[in-house]
Structure formats: structure tokens, C-alpha cells
Amino acid sequence: MSYASYLIQQFVNALSLGSIYALVTIGLAMVFSVLRLINFAHGDLMMVGAYGILMLWKAGAPFWLAIVGGVVASGIMGLIMERFAYRPLRGAADMTTLLTSFAVVVLLENGAILVFGPNTRPFSILRFSVPTYNLSGTLISKIDLVTVILTLCTLLILALFIKRTKLGISMRAVADDLTASRLVGIKLNRVMVTAFFIGSLFAGVAGLFWGARAGKIDPLMGFIPVVKAFVAAVIGGFGSIAGAVLGGYVLGFAEVLFAGFLPPNYSGYRDAFVFVLLILILLVRPQGILGSRTRERRI
């Protein structure tokens, strides 16, 4: 295999990993920018989506229906979370909502262990019969390709939604100035529920790709990606949706770069290098790459 095709493979690999991080981070950023809530349970929505897909598929649903159903299940779980865990705490101190989100993590993960069992399950819904394309010696995994293309499509739809629709503009208005949003007559509940729902749908899609990439899922699968998404959010600028996407891809590329190009003895330290990168970025731009230095505010 030539060096060029090795580079191309790593590039596609990084794009695919970055896409997943971008999808998870968007949900975190959306919920944070509108509700000023750091939702640690966001990663578990990926798990709910992935299990939803697996269960539907096992029950005999066609694969596209299983995917749509699982993603919707993730969205619905997000709505339940908002309604019963976070809405009663609106206006509470940040620490209260943060701790609540840890409680939701424990509840969902243990609930999943109870219902689905603690074991890892094979997740082969996107494993196509021919897993790779062969372009004159360059092997590209179909799952990576599907991940990248579908992510770009969802990002495009999201961009149109937040730029063009009244609800999308309202969402940015609430993120910008909560008091002014109330004054012009925006219905806060509607905007907050929408942000939660869209963020959860994106987590469901990310759960699909994450499971497909690993080929397996388990009840604790959401932990690593949500931590990574926090890193991505901080890199890009917390609360900014464009920053979330950028941060996701920067993180994806950094990880693949470190894993692929560090001497073999050091590639185990991939994550350590990623966190060093995070520290370096924060030293130069404490607000993240696309973040702005705005005042803290509370709902």
C-alpha cells in the first residue's frame, strides 16, 4: 500500500470520527446555549438510540425503519429528560442542574443494564456485505463514507433550520439574550423543548454511527463520547453551534493524527496528546476557537 493511499485512508477515518464527535457536540452546545444547562446525560441518549435501533431491527423491521425509530426514541428520551429532570429545576443554581444530570446518567445507564443486560451486543446494522471500497489500492470503509455523507446532510438541514425558520432564529435569540427574548414574546418553553429534541435526535444519529464504527454497543457506551464532546465543545467555543462542529472535526483529526503518526510506543497515549492540544488551544484562546467573550447569564 502506498503512502498516499495510507494518507487518504487516515483522512477519511478522521472525517468519520470527527463527524460523530460533531453530532454529539451539537446537542450539548444547543442545550447549553438555550438552557445554560450542562447535560452530562447527553451521551446516554446515544445509547438509547443505538439500543432502539438494535431492538427494532431484531424485531424484524427493515433497516431504515429501525434507524428512524431508534433516532426518534432517542429524541423522545431527551424530551422526557427535559420535562421531568430539568424543567422542574429551571432557575436553580448551575451546580444543582449539573448534579441532576449525573443522577440522570446513573438512572439511564443502570436502567439500560436492567433492561438489556450488562453485556456487549454486536451491532452490525450498517455492516454491508462488502465493507470497503477499493480505489486502486486505497481501501475506504463504507461505514466511514456513510457516516461522513449523512452527517454533512444533517448539518446542512440544521443550518437551514437555524438560519431560515422562525423557530431557528428564536433559538439563536434565546441563546443571545434571554430577557429580550421574553420581551419580544418568544415562548421559551417551545424553544427549549425544541433545542432538547433536536439535540437528542442528533445524539441518536451519533449513537448509530458510533455503534456501527465499533461493531458493538453496551449500556455504558455513551460515557467516552460525551467526555470527548465536552473537549470538542471547549475547543470550538462552548455554546456555539458552528464551534461545536469545528471542535468535533478538530478533535477527530487530532486523535487520528496522534494515533496514526506517533511512534507505536506512544500511540497508547493518544488521549493524553489530545488533552495537551486542548490545553494549548485554551492558552491561546480561552473562549475556544469560535467562542465569544460574553457575560455569563442564568435563566
Added chain:
Amino acid sequence: MRVLQVKDLEVYYGHIQALKGVTFHIKKGEIVSVIGSNGAGKSTTLMSIAGLIRPSSGSIAYLEKDLTTLDPYTIVRSGISMCPEGRRIFSNLTVRENLIMGAVQRKDKKGVLKDIDWVLSLFPALKDRLGQIGGTLSGGEQQMLAISRALMNRPPLLLLDEPSLGLAPFLVKKIFEVIVNLKNSGTTILLVEQNAKQALDIADRGYVMETGYISLEGTSDYLKHHKKVQAAYLGG
């Protein structure tokens, strides 16, 4: 006819009483100015009317409908818009998006587009700025945008909180001209100002607020010539 009737309004911030029984009214088509120094409770009064603050007692009625416990969006829908102190435009949204948010509850798309043209005719300086991000406007332009945004709801009653704050004199003049034009086309206006002279010049009636209560009221002419007002607010 009384458009707005505020009765015995009391507001607390924690243990501190900001309003100690405020009573006043506005008649249809009037400009009513509320003047007073910093911390007198002027903004608190406006925010209570807009629904941002819940008073602990007293009542606010708009066209005989009780607003006292309603949410801001219900109050906006019933026809009251407020342009807050410090402008509070959406600084990451474009000028056009700010205006669209001002009409967020309206369903008539054509009417909204027409009213964007209407507010631009009031403030032609905004015309070339439609696609620009709000935070990049000058202070005067931001104030014009904040008033325009409030007008996008076509409110019969407009609440203005310190529209002259921090603006150059020629901009203050321009904004007060627009306020008078709005009155002449039928909008009822409640104007809160520290700039007492200019506020009384365009108002029909006025109220003077002091640390949480109304200490004086009357026609603008009466207030302008009142000794206390001259000494405390008109510089002489």
C-alpha cells in the same frame, strides 16, 4: 379612555422594596413621561407591566383586562411592546432577524414584510444595515433597532425605557421626533426618562418618581413649572 391602569403596585427584590404602592394611568393616544433619578423604580415599573417582574401586590390592567400575573408573551400578544433600557438588541442576529423576532407572534407574513418597510421608513439609517449583525451597529443605530423591533408587533401601547441614554444630542432629537410621529399616528406611549426636559417637552402628562413611589403628577406644563421639578430635574 384609560388604556393602562396601574394600582398600588408593590415590588420587592428580596427584602428590598423597590415599589411602594405606585398608582398611575395612561389615556388613549397620550404620551406619558415618568421621570426621576436612578433607582427611583422607573424601570421596575415598566418591567412589571411587561411581565418580567411579578409584583407582590397591586394590579395592572390593560383595556380593563388584568395583566398582573400574565407571562410576557401573553402581554405582548395583547398589544404592549417594550423597548428595554440598554437596548438589548440580539447582538448575534442580523438587523433583519432582530426585526423578525419583534414580530415573532405574528402569523401574517405579508404584513410583517410591510412593517419592516414601515420601520425602515421611520429610521432610514437602518436600511443599508439589514444584513448586518446587530452587535456591529453604532449605539444610535442599536437604539433605533430596539425601537423598531418593539414596533414590529404593531403595539397600541409602547413602553420606552430611557431611549436617549448615551446618545449624542442630534440622535436624541431624531428619536424623540419619531416618538412624536408615533403618537400622532395613534400609538399610546409610556416614556421613562432621566432626561426630564426633553421627556416633558413631548409628553402630555407626567409623573415624578422618587425611591419607589410617585411624588408628583400633572400635565407637562404644570410639572415643567413646578419648583421641585425645576430644582431637582431641570437644573435650575
